Amino acid sequence: MNNMNVEKRLPSVTMLIAIMIIFVVVMFGSIVILELPIQLALLLVWFVIMGFGIYLKYSYFEMERGLLKGIHEGMGATLILIAVGALIGSWIAGGVVPTMIYFGLSIISPGIFLMAAMIICAITSLATGTSFGSAGTAGIAMMGIGESFGLPVALVAGAVLSGCYVGDKMSPLSDTTVMTASLSNVDVFRHIKSMAFVSLPAFIIAAILYWVVGMFLMEGGGDLTIAENTMANLQDTFNISWIMLIPAAVVVAMLIFKLPSVPVIIFGALLGSIWAALFQGYGIIEALGTMYTGSGVSTGIEFIDNLLDRGGITFMLDVILLIILALGVGGLLQTIGAFKVIGDIFAKWATSTGNLTVTTMLASFFGVFFGGAAYVSLLTGTKITEENYNRQGVSRTLLSRNVEAGGTVTTPMVPWSDGGVFMAATLGVATLAYLPFFWYAFLVIIISLIYGYAGLFIMKKDKYEMERDKEHEEEIRGSIPGTDYTNERRLQREL
Structure with missing residues (x-):
C-alpha cells in the first residue's frame, strides 16, 4: 500500500x-x-x-x-579504496614498499622509531591529503620496520595512524578537510588555521609521548637480530634500490600539485606494475595482475609475508x-x-x-x-x-x-x-x-x-564571515523557485 x-x-x-x-x-x-x-x-x-x-x-x-x-553520499570513499587497493598490490610487487622498509631499518634508530613513524606518516599524509593512501604505503613500511625492531604491533599502528590523520585533518588536499569547510561555509584555509590551534599541540604532545615510550621500550638499543634478518630477506627477495622509490615520489608530486587523487593513485599503481616488470622479474601480465589480486610475495619471514601479502582491488572488496x-x-x-x-x-x-x-x-x-x-x-x-x-x-x-x-x-x-x-x-x-x-x-x-x-581560541564572526553567510543565504534563496530573489536574478539575465 x-x-x-x-x-x-x-x-x-x-x-x-x-x-x-x-x-x-x-x-x-x-x-x-x-x-x-x-x-x-x-x-x-x-x-x-x-x-x-x-x-x-x-x-x-x-x-x-x-x-x-x-x-x-559516501561512494567517493569506495573509489579511493579501489585505487588504494591497486596501489598497495603493485607497490609491494614493484619493490616500492619493501625498499621503504629496508631503508627505514638501515636509517632509523629503534629508540626514536615510534616518533619517526608518526612524523613520516604525517608528512606523507600532509603532502598527499589521504590517510588511506598514507597508511597503505608509508604505514605498511612503518609496520614492517617496527615489528622488525620487536615493538608491539598495536603500538606501532597507533603511531602510524596518529601521523596519517594529521594530514587527513590538516592538508588542503584532503577531501574531508575541503568537504568540512564547504559544509560549514568556511574558507578552507581559515578552517585549517582554526584546526591548527588544536592539531599542532596534539601533534607535539603525541610525538613526545611516542618518543618517551620508544626510548623506554628500546633501552640499550634493543635486539636488532630480527631487523638484520628482515633486511637480508628483503634484499634476497626484491631488487632494493633508490630507483624503487620513484613511483612514490611521482605520486606525491602530482598530489602536491592538486591533481585529483583517484586518477593519481591509479596512475601510481600502474607505475608500480611497470616497476614490478622492469626490476622485480614479473611478466607484464602478471605485474598488471598485482593491481587486482595483490603481490603474493614470500620472503621466508612470517610477519613480513603477512604484511606484504596484501593489496589488490580484491583485498578491498x-x-x-x-x-x-x-x-x-x-x-x-x-x-x-x-x-x-x-x-x-x-x-x-x-x-x-x-x-x-x-x-x-x-x-x-x-x-x-x-x-x-x-x-x-x-x-x-x-x-x-x-x-x-x-x-x-x-x-x-x-x-x-x-x-x-x-x-x-x-x-x-x-x-x-x-x-x-x-x-x-x-x-x-x-x-x-x-x-x-x-x-x-x-x-x-x-x-x-x-x-x-x-573559552580559548573561540572567535566571533568577523566581517568576512558575515558577508560569506549573506552570500550563502542568497544562493539558497536563489535556488528555491518562486522566491523574489529568483525572479530578480531571472529579470537581470533577461535585461
Whole structure:
C-alpha cells in the first residue's frame, strides 16, 4: 500500500534510545558472541531500522530512497579504496614498499622509531591529503620496520595512524578537510588555521609521548637480530634500490600539485606494475595482475609475508561492502528523522561554547558510529548543530574545527566504519587493539573540549564571515523557485 500521503511521525527520544541499544546489541552480539561477519550484522540493522520506519508510517520505497541516498553520499570513499587497493598490490610487487622498509631499518634508530613513524606518516599524509593512501604505503613500511625492531604491533599502528590523520585533518588536499569547510561555509584555509590551534599541540604532545615510550621500550638499543634478518630477506627477495622509490615520489608530486587523487593513485599503481616488470622479474601480465589480486610475495619471514601479502582491488572488496552497508544505516536513520530529533535535543542544550563543542563532536561521532563513514560524520556534525553557532554569533571556524575533532579523527576508532575496517585490514591490527595507542586522536578530542569550556581560541564572526553567510543565504534563496530573489536574478539575465 502506498502511504506517501500518510502523516509521518518523528521518532521519540525513547524510540531513538531503543534503536541505539538494539544497534549495539546486534553489532556486538553478532560479531563477538555469534562470530558473524560485520557485514551481516549491518544488514540485520537495516531491517531493524526499517521496522521502526514502518511503525512511523514511512513506506518501504521512501526508506529505500533514503538508504540509496546515504550510500551515494559516501561512494567517493569506495573509489579511493579501489585505487588504494591497486596501489598497495603493485607497490609491494614493484619493490616500492619493501625498499621503504629496508631503508627505514638501515636509517632509523629503534629508540626514536615510534616518533619517526608518526612524523613520516604525517608528512606523507600532509603532502598527499589521504590517510588511506598514507597508511597503505608509508604505514605498511612503518609496520614492517617496527615489528622488525620487536615493538608491539598495536603500538606501532597507533603511531602510524596518529601521523596519517594529521594530514587527513590538516592538508588542503584532503577531501574531508575541503568537504568540512564547504559544509560549514568556511574558507578552507581559515578552517585549517582554526584546526591548527588544536592539531599542532596534539601533534607535539603525541610525538613526545611516542618518543618517551620508544626510548623506554628500546633501552640499550634493543635486539636488532630480527631487523638484520628482515633486511637480508628483503634484499634476497626484491631488487632494493633508490630507483624503487620513484613511483612514490611521482605520486606525491602530482598530489602536491592538486591533481585529483583517484586518477593519481591509479596512475601510481600502474607505475608500480611497470616497476614490478622492469626490476622485480614479473611478466607484464602478471605485474598488471598485482593491481587486482595483490603481490603474493614470500620472503621466508612470517610477519613480513603477512604484511606484504596484501593489496589488490580484491583485498578491498570486503571493506567496500561493509562501507556500503554502513552508509545505508546512516541513510535510513536520516530518512526516519533520527538526525532531526538529535538536533532538536542539542539545540536546547548548546548554551555555551563548551556545550557547543560537546554537541558538535557527539553529532559527528554519531555519524561515524551509525553511518560508518567520515563523510556521514561531516554531514551530521554540520547539519545537526550549525544553527546553534549562528544563534550564539560564534565563528563557523569553530563549527568546522569541532566537526573534524568529533568525526574525522574518530573514524578509525569504530570497527565497522570505513576508516576502522580499512586500517585494521591494511595494517594487520584489530581496531580495538590499536585504539588505546591512537594518542593523537584522543589529544585532539581533549584539547578541543578544554578550549570549548575555557573559552580559548573561540572567535566571533568577523566581517568576512558575515558577508560569506549573506552570500550563502542568497544562493539558497536563489535556488528555491518562486522566491523574489529568483525572479530578480531571472529579470537581470533577461535585461
